[in-house]
Amino acid sequence: MKVVDFLKKKSEILAQHQFDLIDLKERIPPALLDHWSEFLNKANNIQIVNWAREHQFISIGSSNNKISSNKTTVVAKPIVLPEEAQKLLTQLSKQINEEIHIGEWMTIDQERINQFAQVTDDQQWIHTDPQRAKNESPFKNTIAHGFLTLSLLPTLTDSVNPEEPAYPSAKMTVNYGLNEVRFLYPVKVNSRIRAHTTLKSVTPIKRGLELVKEIRVEIEGTRRPACIAQTVLRLYF
Known part of the structure; x- marks a missing residue:
């Protein structure tokens, strides 16, 4: 098969399988999603070339793009961080897998549960009807919505205190x-x-840092946690 015919055939195959890009996006780590649009813009230009390189028709690294079987090493362009971001990166890198914060205790009363139920339209009796919960619930009382606990994470972790920001150097x-x-x-x-x-x-990341934190919500007097969540936070400088 001629090279031109081969490239034409592969181009047609790739055009029929655009869903592969969607699947690829789902597998990309959050830190790389900033570059997704740039990837899509270049995808049509590089797909055929990658197929040709796979079959050793051309070498991307060659100076004249002649037919070759030479292998190519792709070097990623390093991210240049602002000075304040680099300082924080150095500091936080020493705290990986360490417990960096324990919040204050918060009481979850019925009024707070009712307010959350009203805002979200989740009026299930296990949350809002104390008498029925006493009679029918295995917990013998009302319980908070799981999403109520989740929504309180910024407060529970002191992440929304304007007077004492966790990362004051970030814009x-x-x-x-x-x-x-x-x-x-x-x-x-x-x-x-x-x-x-x-x-x-x-x-x-571009212009900043991405932090992944594991947050465990403790219930006073209970061995098992109410919730364990892995959150992703981005700081821009």
């Missing part, structure tokens, strides 16, 4: 999302909870 802090959440034990009404935060990773 902007963004809650980027969650990698994993598990609700392991119900929070009964009038229980007290607090959060334990462990730093799992810190990664340079």
Whole structure:
């Protein structure tokens, strides 16, 4: 088969399988998603070349792009961090897998549960009907919504205190999302909870840092945690 015919055939195959890019995006680590748009813009230009390189028709690293079987090493361009970000990276890198914060106790009363139920339209009786919960619930009392506990993580971890910001050198802090959440034990009404935060990773990104933290929500007097969540935070400088 001629090289031109081969490239044409592969181009047609790739055009019919655009869903592979969607699948690829789901597998990309959060730290690389900033570059997804750039990747899509270049994808059509590099796909055919990659197929040719795989079949040893051309070498991307060759100076004249002649047919060759030479192998190519791709070197990623390093991220240059602002000075304040580099200082924080150095500091946080020493705290990986360490518990970096224990929050204050917070009481979850019925009023707070009812307010959350009203805002979210989740009026299940196990949350809002104390009498029925006493008679029918295996917990013999109302319990907090799991998402109520989750929504309180910024407060429980002191992440939203404007007077004492956790990272004062950062110009902007963004809650980027969650990698994993598990609700392991119900929070009964009038229980007290607090959060334990462990730093799992810190990664340079464009103009800043990405922090992954594991947050364990403790229930006072209970061995099992209410919730364990892995949060993703981005700091921009």
